[in-house]
Amino acid sequence: MHPAKSIILFTTISGMGYGLIISLLIFQIYVGHTLSFISYFLTFVVSMALVSGGLLSSTLHLGHPERAHFALTQWRSSWLSREGVFAILLYPVIAIYTLLFYLNPDNRSLDTLSIIIVLIAIATIFSTGKIYSSLRAIYSWNTELTTFNYLSIGGLTGLMLFQSLLLLMGYNLANIYYYLIILIILSCIGKILYWVRLDLNNTTTNKSTALGLKSQLQVNLLESPHDASNFLLKEMGYKVARKHSKKLRKIALLFAFILPLLTIFLSIALNFYHITILAFLFMIMGVFIERWLFFAEAKHSVMNYY
């Protein structure tokens, strides 16, 4: 599949934004909404900027962005529509939370609101994952591991960013490191399993079934329908990454999970927590490569005809 920059940016940035919201509000429940309003508000602004930036970037890749509101209508059948509905739903709820928190941090309904916001944020990332995992035509995505990868990496990058922001704002909470380490390990295992499954290539679709042939015969394309390229080949026929995919996977694992993990251990060992900000930067680079590979490595069943 063609790795469109807008979708790579959308899925990584907005995933991180939702992860940041989830981390922020679970943290608020944990500490009884005692974060200073300024610290809360700064984190809130960063998460909204990420989420909205991601949404805007994905809207811009549409052919007709001015009709984007139609996309909220088919939530009964379409995961893309559900993603849009959840994404929009989050704004008013978090606005109410922010207002109530500003007026009175002891308000009892803050806990309930936090839980609702966390659930909406999780539902949004879950829907993003489902958009891909529900496509049977693309074997590499058609697994719940895809949804798991989106959820775990969204949560991980969000928590990593939350930790970095807290450090910059002068908070230092050792507890968060344990959750970070657990999330890094879970995300890493999820991604490795995704690649193991991809390499097993247990798809039953092949050049023979594409032609309706009963047994598996050797099928070679003798004449393509057209000499030049076309939409299908440009959108689905991306092959560049497959040549270097093994190397790129190692680089992605190294930057997204291994280097951040080592940096976190180092910061604990040295008792110098500010270097975890470096871990965040590594992770961002790693996740961009991971997401680029997610698209570039995916093979669409229509390529059996070419």
Place this chain on the structure above:
Amino acid sequence: MTSLHNNNKIKLGLVIDLDICVGCHACAVNCKEWNSGGHSAPLTDLNTSGENPDGVWFNRVHTFEILDEESDNGYTLNFPRSCLHCDDAPCVTVCPTGASYKREEDGIVLVNPDACIGCKLCSWACPYGAREYDQVEKVMKKCTLCVDKIYNSNLPEESRVPACVSACPTGARSFGDLGDSNSEVFKLVEERNGVDLMPEQETKPVNKYLLPKRRIGNTRNAPRMNNFNNLENKKLNILERFVDKILS
């Protein structure tokens, strides 16, 4: 509405006989001609006389070489590929706007160009590559089964079939109601054991393909295609061998 209606009674579709298709591309060309002025018009072409022409086509004809290594038999297969108007059309259910829909009355899968936002997700969901994005109109386009031709009462009755069916010089394409067990197309599929493409994708295609019949006689001794890419398959003379040795 992008939810699917279950159990369309009438299932209009095509039956394509790969046994007699000669790969002449007449179906694809006539499709392009009719639909350039039809329901999904225009079928935009870009850079038509340049180096890399591009454009929207609803029907594309591939030619394959099929080899059965066990019996050492081989044959050429001409294969027209277009929308199969699936009963469980994944392109319909993924559409977030309701632009993509399957008609309840006859099962034709269509796109409403006024509601399409051009997100291309339907083209990802279709396993067969039946949907193409129009880079100029910025909406998705696909085979309409010539919905503007098959019901057109201004045309003589024998012309009320999709453009690809009208054009086929060998009669390899048949059009009809595949939901009606008394229809000619239904009987044709029964008689020839018509097949679905990629049945494992569980899209339940309405269009059926008829596979080539078993050839009479033995094709084992038929001349195989030469592999011109591989020098070793050719008998080289002394000079050629010398040049080959120096160059390699």
